[in-house]
Amino acid sequence: MSWSARRVSALVAAVVTLAASTTLANRVLPGWAYPVCGVVAALVLVALGRVAGCSWADLGLSSVRRPALVGLAGAALVAVVFGIALAVPGLRTVYQDGRVGDPDFAQLLWLTCGRILFGTVLIEEIAFRGVLPGLLGATDERWSWPPILWSAALFGLWHALPALAIGRNAAVHAVFGATPVVVLQVLAMAAAGVAGIFLHWWRHLGRGVLASVLVHFTTNAGGLTLAVAMR
Template sequence: MSWSAGRVLALVAAVGTLAASTTLANRVLPGWAYPVCGLVAALVLVALGRAAGCSWTDLGLRGLRRPALVGLLGAAAVALVFGIAVAVPGLRTVYQDGRVGDPDLAQLLWLTCGRILFGTVLIEEVAFRGVLPGLFGATDERWRWPPILCSAALFGLWHALPALAIGRNAAVHALFGATPVVVLQVLAMAAAGVAGIFLHLWRHFGRGVLASVIVHFTTNAGGLTLVVVLR
């Protein structure tokens, strides 16, 4: 891959867009604007990728059938894992999360189909499994570690602010106890980076970001729903 000036500038602009987006979403904007911020940032990133010469295929935004089928297969696997966790009493502490509160049905729908889908999943998949890998030179033809690892590392950094509240999860608190917040933050960011590689597997096999979107949404929305149901 040739590193043209346009591609480098697009990469810098993409990282800057993501930094501004996570700061606005987590520290500045009101809750209702969270998904709007994610949607706008995703559109800006796609525009940057296209301006830098990335094709729709490079960005993982071409094709629907294969990505959808692979994504649904991944969703079924996630649902199986959730079922096992619910069936084993000792694993239920994973779903005791103080960050969730006690939402009613309308609030749960807003959290899953509004905040999670557009404020979290859409921006993260477009950015870290679509635009950034495309700018770094990832292809669907073969697995290339450098662009995938670079994107996963940035995905970990993206979680720096949300990771500050990770200690409010009951399972995390039981496992790490009085571990300093900064250590938990670093561990959460590292875990997010590993999750980024896992999600890119679905994007790669599905030949499109839609596959990882479905898996990611099932994981986050399903996990939140279980937290509420099992309270």
């Protein structure tokens, strides 16, 4: 891949945009603005990718049908995993999370279809499975580890602030209860990086970001719904 000054500048601007976005969303803005921040940041990132010379295919935004079918297949697999977790009592603690509170139906709808879909999934998939891999040289024609690993590493760093509350999950507390918060934070960030590689595989298989969006949304929204149901 040819590294032009325009592409390098776009990459730096994308990282700065993400750093500003996660800081604003997690530390500055009110809750209602969380998805708005995600949508605005996603649009800025797509614009940066296009200005840098990335095609729509490079960004994972060139098609719908195949990514949708592959994403729905992935979402079905996630649903099966949730079903197994519900059927096995020993696995239910994974979804007992003190961070979910006690939302009613309307609040749950807002959390899943507002905050999670637009404030979390959209920005993360556009950024870490679309724009950043595209700027780093990833293509759908072949699997290329360097851009995927770099994007996954940045995805892990992106979770630095949210990871501070990971200890409130019952399963995590049961296993790592006496572990210092900073260690839990690093472990959570590493786990997010691994998840980023997995999600990129769905994007690669589906030839589009929509595939990983559907898998990611089902995982997060489904997990939250189960956590609320088992509170």
